Amino acid sequence: MGWRDRWRHLRRPRGGDAPARGGDTHLLRAADSLRALLDDPSIPGSIRASLAADYGRIEVMLDKLEHGHVHIAVFGRVSVGKSALLNALLGEPAFEVGVLHGTTVTAGHRAWREALGQGVHLIDTPGINELSGEEREALALDVAGRSDLVIFVVDGDMTSVEVDALRLLAGTQRPLLLALNKADRYTAEEREALLARLREHARGLVVAENVIAVMAQPAARRVLQVQADGREVEVERARAPDVSALRGRILEILESEGKTLAALNAALFAGKLSDEIGGRLTAVRQDLAGRTIRMYCLAKGVAVALNPVPVADLLAAATLDVALVMHLSRIYGLPLTRVEAGRLLATIAAQLAALMGAIWGVHLVASALKLASAGLSTALTAAAQGALAWYATVLVGRAAEKYLAQGKSWGELGPKRVVADIVQSLDRDSILREAREEILARLKNRPEA
Structure with a gap:
């Protein structure tokens, strides 16, 4: 079963196929894919340097996999009770909870000793409407990328901002739980109706059984207390949090799929980083190939312009084209022999012949004129002939690339x-104009014999 299939399996409701086992195997496979990225000798040092932070995350993930750690993050609007929910799960006030708007301003985490010893870490995050759109998205993608399971917390019917955020998190391919906090504010009938609406909002993103009501920090209950003198006094009595349903569901997932969750996260990150490395490597190769082609264009254009012997300059140009193809093949990590480069050049030339017959005809005429003029009109004919050679090299280089x-x-x-x-x-x-200007400038600056 592939990693994406495993993720889809985790988002299916219970009662279907029995969950696949083999978490240890998944961990080993994920670790191998991360080490392969670290040890890949084909990745240039410049690309490694530009991705230093990501390579650092690979080291952290390998350590996480080695110790079997699982990270669980919470997301939600400001003041829906994310920190209070984590405290209720932990059974201690580890995360700051306050009445100020947006108490949590940075992501923080604590070990959850009740779950798998100390191998589970809970991560708190700022409110999703506390940051600008770009900052909110960046934080969501970053923290979700480091997490193996995500709890999205709401305290009522979902707003459009919350629905969008939930979709964003679902796009990170992490299993999701949707927690309705402050459920004590609703009657039993209201609570069931609200849970039904939340399940509808989350259809296709969160399985129905993972939409759960909780009371992380229920409001105190006002009760009448009879005093010693017989008077009745209204007092507030604190109520204990009730997150048992959510805790039970999390522990159930961790018990059956905990190691696979960690491996899935690592494998997804490895795949994403591999794609990014590939993209950057392609960009680096394209830039280097472009500069190489221009270098050969200049060399070939000037060489053809300076050679007074007709046809011989075309032979010299062909030699440079073979060298260009071989140079490009090394840039792309697919080195060609001179014979292989010649065959590739012949294939390209055959296609160019039909498209550029007129151009090569002018090239040959210019070559003849250059000899007939005995050098008197070399500056005029050489520049035109060299420009055509330049243009032909651009075409050869781009086709080979x-x-x-x-x-x-x-x-x-x-x-x-x-x-x-x-x-x-x-x-x-445009290419011919640039080529003529460059070649004429080179001819003008050429020292007299």
């Missing part, structure tokens, strides 16, 4: 379509 980026494959469209798309996507006039 596309082939290598797809793992030495042209894809379903084949080389003809790929090359045609590249030709259409490039601004030929």
Whole structure:
């Protein structure tokens, strides 16, 4: 069963298939995937440096997996009683609870000794409407990304902000519990109706049995107390929290799926980081490939412009194109031999021939003019000829890059379509103008023989 299938299984109600076992195996697989990311020799140091914080999280996660720790986070609006709920679960006032708007301003956590020894940690977070939209989303994604189970706390019917936040959390692929706090404010009939509405809001996000009413810090009850002299006095009597249903459901999940939850979180993070590394590696390769292509464009354009022998300059250009293809293959980690590079270049050239026949015709004419002019008009003809060589190198480089980026494959469209798309996507006039200006500047600054 894959990791995404395991997550979907955890969000199904009980009574279906028996839960799959093998939490230890899942932990080992997750740890292996994290270590593979840490030890991958193909990831350049520059990318490792840019992802230093994420690599630090891998070390933390490996330690977490080794010790079998599970993290549970709470989310909710300001003053719905998130901190009070965690205190009620812990059985001690570990989290600050106050009447001020938004007492919790940063995420904090405590070990829950009742659950799996000290292997479960409860995480408190600021209210979701206490931060700006971007900050709220960043916090939700960050804390949920570090958590294995999420409790979303409300104290009444859900607002649009709460529904959006619940969907955001569901998108992190963490199993969710929805807790209706301050249930003591409602009659039994009102409470059942409210739970039904919450289950409707959470349809597809939270299974019905994970929508649970709690009283983390119930209001004191006013009672009449008879004094020694017979007088009746109204006094407030504190009531004990009632989170037994939620505690029982959490412990049930932890007992059956605790190790799998931790492994699932680690595996999801490893997959996300792997995708991010791949994206950054692609960007780095594209940037380096672009600079390499330009370097060869300049070298080829100037070399062709300076060579007074017709056709010979075209042969020199072909040699540079082979070198370019080989250079690009090393950038993309798929090194080609000179023969393989020549074959790839021949494939690209065959497609370019049909598309650029006129261009190569002008190239040959310019080459002949360069010899016939005995050097008198070299500056004029050489710049035009070099610019065409520059443009041809851009096309060769982009086509080879596309082939290598797809793992030495042209894809379903084949080389003809790929090359045609590249030709259409490039601004030929702009490239030729830039090439002529650069080549003329080089010729002008060239020292006299």
